[in-house]
Amino acid sequence: MMIAYLERFIHENDTESRQDDDLPNICKSLDLQVQGSIDCVATGLAGKDFGGLYSFKPLAIIRPAGADDIAVAVKAAYRSPSLTVAARGNGHSINGQAMADGGLVIDMRSTEENHFKIVKMNGEIFVDVSGGALWEDVLKRCVSGFNLAPRSWTDYLGLTVGGTLSNAGVSGQAFRYGPQSSNVSELDVVTGKGDILTCSETKNSELFFGALGGLGQFGIITRARVKLQSAPDMMRWIRVVYSEFEDFTRDAEWLVTLPEGVSFDYVEGFAFVNSNDPVNGWPSVPLDPGRGFDQNAIPLTAGCVLYCLELARHYQNSDHPSAVDRVVNSLLGRLRFVEDLKFQVDVTYVEFLLRVKPVEERARANGIWDSPHPWLNMFVSKRDIADFDRIVFKKILKEGVGGPMLVYPLLRSKWDNRTSVMIPADGEIFYIVALLRFTPPYSKGPCVEKLVAQNQEIAHLCLKKGFDFKLYLPHYQSQEDWKRHFGNQWSRFVENKANFDPMAILAPGQKIFKRIITQS
Secondary structure, three states: OHHHHHHHHHHOOOHHHHOHHHHHHHHHHOOOOOOOOOEEEOOHHHHOOOOOOOOOOOOEEEEOOOHHHHHHHHHHHHHOOOOOEEEEOOOOOOOOOOOOOOOEEEEHHHHOOOOEEEEEEOOEEEEEEEOOOEHHHHHHHHHHHHOEEEOOOOOOOOOEHHHHHOOOOOOOOHHHHOOHHHOEEEEEEEEOOOOEEEEEOOOOHHHHHHHOOOOOOOEEEEEEEEEEEEOOOEEEEEEEEEOOHHHHHHHHHHHHOOOOOOOOOEEEEEEEEOOOOOOOOHHHOOOOOOOOOOHHHOOOOOOOEEEEEEEEEEEOOOOOHHHHHHHHHHHHOOOOOOOOOEEEEEEEHHHHHOOOHHHHHHHHHHOOOOOOOOOEEEEEEHHHHHHHHHHHHHHHOOOOOOOOEEEEEEEHHHOOOOOOOOOOOOOOEEEEEEEOOOOOOOOOOHHHHHHHHHHHHHHHHHHHOOOOEEEOOOOOOOHHHHHHHHHHHHHHHHHHHHHHOOOOOEOHHHOOOOOOOOOO
């Protein structure tokens, strides 16, 4: 009877109009009431995401109380002929990766309070947190309660722990500590069979490394044990401007290869337009609202695109200001940035890590946050980054993208090659490039399609030129493209899928595997 009932909701022509009115029966048919804590609710926003490029309506949203409830939902889908399950964090996906067309969407935010425990092991300190917890809440609780903090972050912290670990999680600390996926020691995962497994480097290791960067294909992360360090009090936050890409990359690479303790604690960078465009140009650089950008300081030899190195150094309230100045100035004195185009402010550690929050609030107020975001994120090898700059930044994107154009170096040795994350094949240094497009409010149709086409043009150009690159937060339409993305790791990826999600129930929005249909 349950299968027959499911089939009616999946296949009847009037599904759209009926399913929200009949949610109790849907949940009953799925046997989702056995755990009294499960809340099966109307589909609402689960058919949308931050990208705003796709919309797929699920059968229902499940708001679980914990891993047991998630396992019940997955097992219900496993028993059904064709149902899929997607875990949704804070809805920040770009290309519908957390959607389940006609399937079940698990709202992981309902589990955010399930875990928070400081753990000491082998001389190191960790925190156990829920896969549905937001990183901004992890930050606040760790700093305020214990003066501790995770080592590796993302730029925007309104993301869930499970969401970023399923991709990698990259920001300006990654050159030193690696991505967030390299800073966890243990996970609890609900597999595509509905099994709840604890995994680590030494226990269920195939699942542990597979789930990290695994795009949700092998399981839903419900708990993570994250490595911590002492939290500094303050950050000296600095931006310096370059007219030449060669000088910018040389300095950035020098900084990220210095030993720990003698460099900055955060290194990022971005390209921007050499104009007074308020979004893409000079006004996007200064940190202090009271100080503007002196365009007269720009060398006459500068081209249409300039570059900014963004740096930060930790310090404590007890440190003498002159000591902080001495270390910072010693490092800056070795750099080749444009004289008189240095900007700096001192902010608290928490303010620095939450620096995107005010941007979010302004974007929500003017409607930009809810408009489409056709973002493109990729890793490009050091070998090819100068050609990328010449062809992409200086030509295709010379007028900007309506948002940040990040570009900064990372170190291969800080990335664990046992995870599912794919990075360029050669060299110790590679670059992340992130084109974070913001479109005008209510943009749609040709405007957005043109930007998506430009992203595709850039990716195809990299392929045609033979660049050593990988998409980050990848999105492909065919399995052939996914095979190329994973390269010689594809067979391992397929094997993990067969072991942990043999019916291809999980994360259908990634479009890597098709759900295996069974007979009712």
